[in-house]
Amino acid sequence: MITITSIEAEDKKLLAKADVSLPFHGLEPEGRMLVDSDGSAFVYLLAHGEDYVQLRFEEKTWNILNTYHEAEWPIYIKTGIKPVELVDFWTEFEFLLDNIEGNHNYGKEFVEKVEQVFLAERSEG
Structure with a gap:
């Protein structure tokens, strides 16, 4: 598991930085996301050979994700080699938000945070 520590906006794209260096070759975006409701995180999957690397977007990154959610700027994970685009990030993210809204199967606390x-704008509008 790799935790995203920050996300920076640059040239109409978002660069996610991780808690560890990602210099290795062969990272392939899976285009799939999961939720860790106990850990309050959205998890994007990357393939690395036969294994998966989980990128955790915890609460500290949520405000910037919310800022760029509607614009859907492409999001990349910064590696030592070249940034890797997290394909289908916003499609998967929106799908999860739709499923989480009002669904306490994810846990009441997590649902309320999300x-x-x-x-908040959806319920106000």
Whole structure:
């Protein structure tokens, strides 16, 4: 598991930086996301050979994700070699938000956090 520590906007794209250096070759975006509701994180999957690398977008990154959610700027993970685009990130993210909204199967606390950050405008509008 790799935790995203920060996300920076640059030239109409987002660069996610991780808690570890990612210099290795062969990272392939899976175009899939999961949720860790106990850990309050959205998890993007990258393939690395036969294994998966989980990129954790924890609460500290949620405000910037919310800022660029509607614009859907492409998001990349910074590696030592070249940035890797997290394909289908926003499609998967929107799918998860739609499923999480009002669904306490994800845990009441997690749902409330997600709704407060990402879905407040929906309920107001």
